[in-house]
Amino acid sequence: MNEVVLRCQQLGKQFNDVGSALTIFEDIDLTLYQGETLAIIGESGSGKSTLLHLLAGLEQPSSGEVFHGEMSLGSLSEAQRSELRNRQFGFVYQFHHLLAEFSALENVAMPLLIRGESKGSALRAAAEVLALVGLQDRGQHRPAQLSGGERQRAAIARALVTRPKVILADEPTGNLDERTAEATWQVLETANQQLGVSLLIVTHARSLAARLQRLYKIEQGKLIEVNS
Numbered sequence: 001m002n003e004v005v006l007r008c009q010q011l012g013k014q015f016n017d018v019g020s021a022l023t024i025f026e027d028i029d030l031t032l033y034q035g036e037t038l039a040i041i042g043e044s045g046s047g048k049s050t051l052l053h054l055l056a057g058l059e060q061p062s063s064g065e066v067f068h069g070e071m072s073l074g075s076l077s078e079a080q081r082s083e084l085r086n087r088q089f090g091f092v093y094q095f096h097h098l099l100a101e102f103s104a105l106e107n108v109a110m111p112l113l114i115r116g117e118s119k120g121s122a123l124r125a126a127a128e129v130l131a132l133v134g135l136q137d138r139g140q141h142r143p144a145q146l147s148g149g150e151r152q153r154a155a156i157a158r159a160l161v162t163r164p165k166v167i168l169a170d171e172p173t174g175n176l177d178e179r180t181a182e183a184t185w186q187v188l189e190t191a192n193q194q195l196g197v198s199l200l201i202v203t204h205a206r207s208l209a210a211r212l213q214r215l216y217k218i219e220q221g222k223l224i225e226v227n228s
């Protein structure tokens, strides 16, 4: 069996409103193995983004635990969590979250610069992944000078530049027309096939979800495996 890259156990999240607690989901168990692709679908408001944020350690669970490899996120300090995220994880948001004042190349190099790599080697690594996503001619463009699909591919390149084990993507094609969404999916698929990166993608596009190996849905606060 392949290595476990990401796992959660009895994971739950509540938000505390004035006087009452709102349970988004509870008792979620999920294991993602090296090289796997997994989709989570669910209606808007069902908790998909919240679950992804917990798995990435961007938010704290109300109950249960998240493991990256053997490491329990709850046992780490904020600084250690953020270092682990930088090393092991790429995160792709629905809206690209690229920095407007930097070029595509600089945006992609950013996680390596944050980690303390030299500018020269960070930019070289960034150029390599930009080529992998088909943006070798767009390195000097700023986000505003790129199309929606190109921005999303640059965001994927930024997630890949650290050579993560897993990419977590929150509705990565949610804003794109069908053709652009297909091209974006192909970039993620290439990353999976050529680099062995596991993919955990949250989406409400059934057509995208059907392309992944395992399919789950969040419904009424539970995560259920769907036989596709």
Ligand SMILES: Nc1ncnc2c1ncn2[C@@H]1O[C@H](COP(=O)(O)OP(=O)(O)O)[C@@H](O)[C@H]1O
Residues within 6 Å of the ligand: 015, 016, 024, 042, 043, 044, 045, 046, 047, 048, 049, 050, 051
């Ligand atoms: N910080 C927060 N405080 C209170 N409620 C929140 C917060 N973040 C999300 N929620 C609620 O949690 C539910 C799930 O949200 P979300 O995870 O964004 O759903 P999805 O991504 O599936 O659309 C929604 O009802 C949302 O209003």
Ligand SMILES: [Mg+2]
Residues within 6 Å of the ligand: 048, 049, 050, 170
């Ligand atoms: Mg969402």
